[in-house]
Amino acid sequence: xxxxxxxxxxxxxxxxxxxxxxxxxxxxxxxxxxxxxxxxxxxxxxxxxxxxxxxxxxxxxxxxxxxxxxxxxxxxxxxxxxxxxxxxxxxxxxxxxxxxxxxxxxxxxxxxxxxxxxxxxxxxxxxxxxx
Numbered sequence: 001x002x003x004x005x006x007x008x009x010x011x012x013x014x015x016x017x018x019x020x021x022x023x024x025x026x027x028x029x030x031x032x033x034x035x036x037x038x039x040x041x042x043x044x045x046x047x048x049x050x051x052x053x054x055x056x057x058x059x060x061x062x063x064x065x066x067x068x069x070x071x072x073x074x075x076x077x078x079x080x081x082x083x084x085x086x087x088x089x090x091x092x093x094x095x096x097x098x099x100x101x102x103x104x105x106x107x108x109x110x111x112x113x114x115x116x117x118x119x120x121x122x123x124x125x126x127x128x129x130x131x
Contacts, residue, residue, distance in 0.1 A: 004121070005077050008085045008114050011121050015112075016070045022062050027053055032115055032122040040127040065104065068095040072110075083116040084124075091128070107131050 011030060018026035031037045031049040039046045039056055046052045061068060071092045078086040092107045108130040115124045 004079065004085070004116075008077055008087060008121050009075065011114060011123070012072065012075065012087055012089070012112065015123065016072060019057070019061065019068060019070045022057055024053060027057060030123050032117055032124045034117075035124065037123055038125050040125075042128070042130050064098060066096045066098040066101075068093055085114040085121070087112040087114060 036048045039052045072089045076088040110128040113125040114121045
């Protein structure tokens, strides 16, 4: 189980990196295959890896922010079943707004569900709120 915790923790770190780079090659391989993953934001929802990538990451994040850095605090991993983890953390995002060059700084809470697929840990669901 300790190795699984570390692998999921590394997955969360790769997710934060993918939000920063916004590269398909960093982002899409994190998500579950053969089942439609979901991402819930304070005002919207996205279903399927391609929709999450295109509509959330590119249309929403990339079009709004020229840079974004996502940092996590108080990471908690809960091994729910042999092949699933609940991940809870506080996040803090900082960067530059694309439209006017102003700095932004916001925080909130995030829950992630990771499942094991073919010996790899993949994202199945994300739900985040803002403070």
